Amino acid sequence: MKLKGLRSLVLAFVLTAVTLSVQGQSQSKSQVEQSLKEFRTWMQQKSSQADSTIRREWPTVKEEYKELTYSLDQNTKSMTESSRSEYAAMKQRYKEWEERNETRKAVDLDGQELERWERTMTGTTHIGRIKPALLRDAFARALDYTREERRNWSLRDWDYAEFVLGELQTRKSELLDKLNNGDKIKIAALQVEFVTLKKSREAKDAYQEMREEKR
Structure with a gap:
């Protein structure tokens, strides 16, 4: 027991x-x-x-x-x-x-100046609120502005432009599952173009610097 x-x-x-x-x-x-x-x-x-x-x-x-x-x-x-x-x-x-x-x-980067660049390049200072259907247009507008103005940009201007494209990239990552394949392909092409344009400027500056050093 x-x-x-x-x-x-x-x-x-x-x-x-x-x-x-x-x-x-x-x-x-x-x-x-x-x-x-x-x-x-x-x-x-x-x-x-x-x-x-x-x-x-x-x-x-x-x-x-x-x-x-x-x-x-x-x-x-x-x-x-x-x-x-x-x-x-x-x-x-x-x-x-x-x-x-x-x-x-x-x-x-200056806050007010950055907002001006955001508004000019994308049409809004609320990039984090851009709707899926409008994201492609925002990228296209940013690249149109880059193509038109890049020859007049200083390195400082490129800093602002690159930051705005980075904000668009962040928004793209947030909305990726809601974008159609056509928009994804177009946006990717625009991103590559921006990088190419910036590298072209960097190469031009490097060449100019080399020439000045040889004088």
Whole structure:
């Protein structure tokens, strides 16, 4: 009887431990999904803001991002496969934001002047809100302006133009699944053309510098 009672006690203990473990895992997964939901809401909120607002608030945005992703990074194994995929996509989107804003900081672009370039090249200062159906036209407008004005541009002007094209590229990445194949192909061609035009300017400057050195 004593042995039987001991076995029953051990069995009850094991069952209780397993139950608590399962509940703990369930609670952990629930907490992770809640954190992911908060991060998703934050990303949607930032996406709806004007690009100029994001730039002004960038230091705060970076801190908020770190706080929101810290625990998520530690618990990706607790996520479902679809949640992990979504989380990775949102982090990639943020990485592109960061690259654009850090680049702007590195070349010290003036905020008001940058907005002027955005408006002139794309027709809007809200590049992050451009709809899928209008993205191709925005790229085409930017390239039309580049073709017409590039011969008069200083290197500083190219910095602004390149930043605007980078913002368009970020928006393209966000909308990639919503673009038709025709738009994807055309936009890719326009991007290649911009890079070619810029390299042509760089080659011209290098040649001119070489000639001046030989004098």
